[in-house]
Amino acid sequence: MESRNETQIKKTKHHNHKDHDDGDSCTYNSFAQLPHEIVIDILSRLPITSLIRLTFACRSFNSLSGDPNLVNLHLSRSSMNHSTCLIFHSDYPIRNQLHFLQLSADDKLRRIHTPFAVSMPEFSILGSCNGLLCLINTLFPESISLYNPFTRDYLELPKNYDFQDQVIVYGFGFHPGTNDYKVIKIAYYTVSFYHRMARNFRGFKTHQTRQESEVRVYSLSRNAWENKGTVPYRLEKWSSPGILVSGRIHWVSRWGKFNGRLSRAIIAYDMADDSFHVITNPVSVSGPSGRWAGCNLAALDGRLCAAVPVAPGHGALDIWILKEYGASESWVKEYSVGVYYPVSMIRQEVERSVRVWRNMVGKKLVRVLCVLRSSGEVVLEYRGGGLVAYDPESGSFRELVYDGMPTIYQTTLHVVQSLSFALITLSLVEISFCQDGFCSAPSILNAQPLYWKVTQPTLSPSHLQDLPGFTRSVYKSDHALITPESHVFSPLPEWTNTLGAYLITPSMGSHFVMYLAKMQENSKSGLPPRDVERFLFVLQGEVTLTDTSGLKHKLEVDSYAYLPPNAEHSVQSDASVTLVIFERRYDYLENHTTEQIIGSTDKQPLLETPGEVFELRKLLPTSLPYDFNIHIMDFQPGEFLNVKEVHYNQHGLLLLEGQGIYRLGDSWYPIQAGDTIWMAPFVPQWYAALGKIKSRYLLYKDVNRNPL
């Protein structure tokens, strides 16, 4: 370290041997000459807006945004300064615009770019922490993502499927101890069941329902959800997303017995050890009545605060602060805010009939946001009214108007608690610069695991479950399209802990079966019937294949195995895996036998396709013993099959990536990744790839045998 400093200083002298005293202006001042820790220290003192500007100067500054030392130092400095940021999510004049405002800086709204809007046109902010935004797709609420507005890193979280008629309470936060961001999703759902009555009711069954809950937690460091069981408290939907204080997320519970009496409590979720805790509410601590109709929680200067409506109503509040976290006797009534009607609120009374408020249902009349560091004023948001600063000294109100502030009554506000924008890099995904006029949508999609759309299709079963009788699946005499929402999974015979969905079977007229196998923990395959050969291809996860000679092979996504008839083998997994499997009764040829084959698509050579533009790989040898082959075919968007085939062979097809139009007989079908097609012999067939990314399909084809 020392020697580096010295060489840097020497370099300076080389450029700078003139005396500064004569006011020489061509002194050499470059950050390259400073020791790294000094550069970091200087930059960490900048407000976030200046820091962002700096990163646009050149690439080496740009890469500083990923420097964990800078990120941590900047965060700790800005949290010490309590430099609160507000994020405005507004719909007027343009829908879904995000702006941020650094309070007590230069009081100006700045736009946040939203490149994800291409794939997620409707969203809302679930929470923000250190400036990292947690977004939810309001059209498809199982889709949650994280966005770093500064580095423009975007990460779509793995989806988990939802319950019917569920109410979800969310939380998002960071724990410095574990250095991990977590999303907490608490689902309350209703289970219906038939209950057999006691004997004197003559065995009547009655329909009953039961409330259940499930806690699922996503951890960014592991990029996975984990089921944390149930929660014994019913949390209020309006307290979602919860408030992060001291590494815990806080919500308000419904009425219940707490400490032996009926009241509401504040429920805290510990980000470090995933436990729930009850925090006694301030009113039941102080008063005998325990009356606490409804309040909102906030974090003021890093302390938990509860704003409790008081008489005479109309927005009058007592603001309680938990001075010492963990000591419920330290609740102090810090402020008493009187009744106030912002001017803009009165104006809107007139306009209300023609305006639609955004997310106003369940919103409190007044919400406590933060404390202005410079003046000690409390910033309040009035429903439909705007931002107001309350001066506790004089009891007076002041309306806050900032340059570029959107019309507030169509705006949802988020407080970035006492912190500046995080410089956290979501190392998993980066939205790249636009190229060739393409928007950044393709790179978002490309960043997902290979073939992820097969198990997470755009029109997923959960999207369609609410549409009575609807399916894209079609079954005709010479072809079938089987789409994910009509898959029916049931335990696979002979297999352990595995669910299967048969997509193509001889009852359709085929001489093979094609099915999906979803393996779970501790799962194991069964053997196919006698004289049946098997081909399996991994779509998601990783399996271990033990072959006839006892050798073990790891098969990842995109790997496959061919197992000759009557070859002893087993496939095992201890996590969730999806396979697609083809099986058929082997068509013996005299003096020929097939061999076991294990490989992966990317290792197979591209083959000549005269007259065609698509790319072709064959996964099995083309030699005579093999009575079928599996083709992998790639089409760029806009490419299509030149041939319009009608042939004796039959096909089973799984679209692995992309989307397009498939012609089968006289019908033209839009298809997407995850769709399966059965093509009987002689059905006219043709494909054209559309969309923004490559199409890839996997195709079974019977070969090398005389059709007679």
Place this chain on the structure above:
Amino acid sequence: MARKNRNPVGKNVDPEAQKKKTRTLTLKSSDGQEFSISESAAVLSIAIENMVEDDCAGGVIPLPLVDGGTLARVITYLNKHAEDGASDEEKRKFDEEFVSGMEMGVLFDVVLAANYLDIRGLLREVRRRIADRMKNKSVEWVRKTFHIESDFTPEEEEQMKKEFAWAWEGVDSDVDD
């Protein structure tokens, strides 16, 4: 390395401290200029204190990484902070004025010298000053001041301007204050 009491203006006037005040050291800059300074002021620099302790001071302490102009400034700072009667408020005011007139290039030289000589207070003051100067400046100002050539492609630059339009608006004047 064990460090002794570094507070030269301690409340208890012990004979050792008195001696330090009267004893002078000579500091020699990279360009051969020599400066006299009381030992009590010089040892505010931890690097010099270590040299004195290790007794390698001899009479003249060579500082081959600091030029005369910069060393003169540093010595002004050290003398003020070693001054007997100076209150904390006075020193704070002095610090403020000391860095306020400096050009960016001078600040860089001083921050390097303060780092080399290990003068914590000065290092903190200058770093803060450099950061203050950089607040709310334009991208062009950053490039000009720190001699940075943009190595983004015109397309990338265009993209940044589109996505972060505010970063190119409403900045302070490019004139260095």
